[in-house]
Amino acid sequence: MTSRTTVRTGLPSGLAAHGKVTPPGTGSRESADGAHRVLARCRDLVRPSLAAAIGRLHPWQGEMAAFSLGWCEVGGAPSDGSREGKGVRQALAVLCAEAAGAPPDSAVAAAVAVELVHTFSLLHDDIMDGDGTRRQRETVWKAYGTGPAVLAGDALLALAVQTLAEAPGPLTAVAVGRLSETLSGLARGQAEDLLLAARPWTGPGAVRTDEYRAMAELKTGTLLGCAAALGGLLGGAPEPVVAALDRAGRHLGVAFQAVDDLLGIWGDPAVTGKPVHSDLRERKKTYPVLAALGRDDRRSAELAGILDSPVPLDEAGALRAAALVEACGGRDATLEEARHHLDAARVCLRSASLAPRAAGEIEVLLGFLLRRRM
Amino acid sequence: MTSRTTVRTGLPSGLAAHGKVTPPGTGSRESADGAHRVLARCRDLVRPSLAAAIGRLHPWQGEMAAFSLGWCEVGGAPSDGSREGKGVRQALAVLCAEAAGAPPDSAVAAAVAVELVHTFSLLHDDIMDGDGTRRQRETVWKAYGTGPAVLAGDALLALAVQTLAEAPGPLTAVAVGRLSETLSGLARGQAEDLLLAARPWTGPGAVRTDEYRAMAELKTGTLLGCAAALGGLLGGAPEPVVAALDRAGRHLGVAFQAVDDLLGIWGDPAVTGKPVHSDLRERKKTYPVLAALGRDDRRSAELAGILDSPVPLDEAGALRAAALVEACGGRDATLEEARHHLDAARVCLRSASLAPRAAGEIEVLLGFLLRRRM
Known part of the structure; x- marks a missing residue:
């Protein structure tokens, strides 16, 4: 099914070389190991509270939530853990509390809340997008039905607000305000x-990359910014630091989405679990494609023709489309987008005076997220 | 289509006569007029803030919200207002603030929040229940699609929390905690x-009326209790009064659901907008039916047979089922359930020392809600 010769490593570790993919070397591996250690430490810290929160749900909703978190299979049998998410949002909350000089557990309520919100949004977005597969198994609506999945999402959203609202301390109202x-x-x-997806590929109604970026900032950046800001807030950081953490998270979200878009076209199917060129086959309006179409030449016109055609894209068609996106500069532009917003996130973080050790771990995390392969 | 001879007035004004329907007389009309005045006053007070809140939504979600509130048609053209809800929850919040001796506008943020939550829950419940009609027109998912309706509900839920979280004052965190x-x-x-609906009519797995009541208290009572409690809380009532208002609202919810169930079988189609015996035709597990099936005799066995049959219920079948529910005491038991919980709500209200005028208006509202015809 997959044409391995056309598959890049998907490693945006090539960011430094601006589009030239560097082989995964020792440095990259060490950095990934470091990031995995940081993520695992935060997951281990947060898990008991997250599990206790899930345990408060109606058992039916609790099973759907645990399934979505990769903790169990349909029916409730424990899962082997291989489908658990990275837990980036909870880690960001914990690290930002530490960066504010507070003990990590001061951010646990925030970490639980943002992880619940993330789970809610995956659940409902998969319904809206009609996505039947996530992390190489059925999505919740596919496995349990649309109605139950809507309800489980609602319950998770309510639980997120409730968890944060119950956190003790004088900043609860401010924190809940930020979450809402x-x-x-x-x-x-x-x-x-959803609206961008329904617009045309070309002409006056075509989606511009700045519109796509604004959407990505809302859809991905808002929650990463919230995770960072709530961690800082509950960690006792002053308002300007909280605001800087929020901005850093938003930039990280835009960069994160750009990397997702690169992996959606050039990611390694053996790692991502998705077919090669999957975003092109699904005709998703992603940054690389929009950037390529924005170039007014013969090749971008050919690309638009392929994407506009009512015929499903076969392997050869998807391969040609990917080559055209690259030839029109869509891949380079997306790498540049990711690099630019990662740099902007770093500038925001450096503007705040953060505890060095936590700041270092955040840096490890940022680097890893941009070099990730799935 | 409808057999008018079999249609009762649906007026549980017969509560006093325990199942004997009294003709709508002058007293009932005056009381209804009084209730309509109270509801209209509260709606007029809350509307600018509710409209401003809706105006903060993404325009697409804002239109779905306004459609659901009966303010506009699909496409956004203003509606004639005939499909607007009664606004019971917002009224309860406003009246309970006044009952605590506060000016009505102290409860506006709470009133907006509970009305938004109510709108959210109608939107999502209609998806889960597959209901295509509400207030004699299409439901949001039917008119706009399931995905957009899920999203509009999510946006309304977020907006409800945000509205309350932004309310000034020292009690914001407590209020948001209650809402969550x-x-x-x-x-x-x-x-x-949803789980009760999937259970059998008879046998060990049959739904008992106490299980149904517990569900109704959660599904209907929780939000009415929250509306009353938040009104009292923002109106400065002490905690025992807030707790009493909450309990009153929960009892009111159970009574409200019982009346809904009576109207779902014996309501006047010309008023309710639903076919005669609609809940029986849809084989809904409602209080009258469950109470009737709980009686172990020949007629309840016949009723169970009709409900268990895979054949759609025609007019004669629905008429026979309704007669059996009544003969088995299901109608009387439901009237008694409504009366009991209305009385319990009154006891809760009398236990709190409330401002007399507002307490009188709440009483008018309670009486009306139990005697309503739709």
Whole structure:
């Protein structure tokens, strides 16, 4: 099914070389190991509270939530853990509390809340997008039905707010206010995403890359910014630091989405679990494609013709489309987009005076997220 | 289509006569007029803030929300207002703030929040229940699609929390905590409702009326209790009064659901907009039916046989089922359930020392809600 010769490593470790993919070397491996250690430490810290929160749900909703988190199979049998998410949002909350000089457990309520919100949004977005597969198994609506999946998402959303609202301390109202703004931002981002998907590839209604970026900032950046800001807030950081953490998270979200888009076309199917060129086959409007179409030449016209055709894209068609996206500069532009917003995130972080050790771990995490292969 | 001879007035004004329907007389009309005045006053007070909140939504979600509120048609053209809801929840919040001796506008943020939550829950419940019609027109998912309706519900839920979280004052965190508990309760109630619907009519797995009541308290009572409690809380009522208002609202919810169930079988189609005996035709597990089936005799066995049959219920079948529910005491038991919980709500209200005028208006509202015809 997959044409391995056309598959790049998907490693945006080539960021440094601006589009030239560097082989995964020792440095990259060490950095990935470091990131995995950081993520695992945060997951281990947060898990008991996250599990206790899930345990408060109606058992039916609790099973759907645990399934979605990769903790169990349909029916409730424990899973082997291979389908668990990375837990980037919870890690960001914990690290930002530490960066504010607070003990990591001060951010646990925030970490649980953002992880619950993330789980909610995957659940509902998969319904809206009609996606039947996630992390190489059925999505919740596919496995349990649309109605139950809507309900499980609602319960997770309520639980997220409840968890944060119950956190002790004088900052609870401010924290819940930030979380609710984030929820509104996510809903707005998802609306933009659905509307962009329905627009034409070319002509006056075509989607511009700046519109796509604004959508990505809402849909992905808002929650990463919220995770960072809530961690800082509950860790006692002053407002300007909280605001800087929020901005850093938003830039990280845009960069994260750009890397997702690269992996959606050039990712290694053996690692991502998706078919080669999957985003092109599904005709998703992603940054590389929009950037390529924005170039007004013969090749971008050919690309538009392929994408506009009602015929399903076969392997040869997807391969040709990927080559055209690259030839029109879509891949380079996306690498540049990721690099630019990663740099912007770093600038925001450096503007705040953060505890060095936590700041170093955040840096390890940022590097890993941009070089990730899935 | 409808057999008018079999249609009762649907007026549980017969509550006093325990199942004997009294003709709508002058007293009933005056009381209804009074209730309509109270509801209209509260709607007029809350509307600018509710409209401003809706105006913060993404325009697409805003249109779906306004459609659901009966403010506009599909496409956004203003509606004639005939499909607007009664606004019971917002009224309860406003009246309970006044009952605590506060000016009505102190409860506006709470009133907006509970009305948004109510709108959210109708939107998502209609998806889960597959209901295509509400207030004699298409439901949101039917008119706009399932995905957009899921998203509009999410946006409304987020907006509800945000609206309350932004309310000034020292009680914001407590208020948001109550709202988030309510959201969790609603999700739990909806889960129970879906699970009860899937259970058998008879045998060891049959649904008992106490299970149904527990579901109704969560699904309907939680939000009415929250509306009352938040009104009291933002109106400055002490905690025991807030707790009493919450309990009153929960009892009211159970009574409200019992009346809904009576109207679902014996309501006047010309008023309810639903076919005669609609709940029986849809084989809904409602209080009258469950109470009737709980009686172990020949007629309840005949009723179970009709309900268990895979054949769609025709008019004669639905008429026979309704007669059996009544003969088995299901109608009387439901009237008694409504009356009992209305009385319990009154006891809770009398236990709190409330401002007399507002307490009188709440009483008018309670009486009307139990005697309503739709």
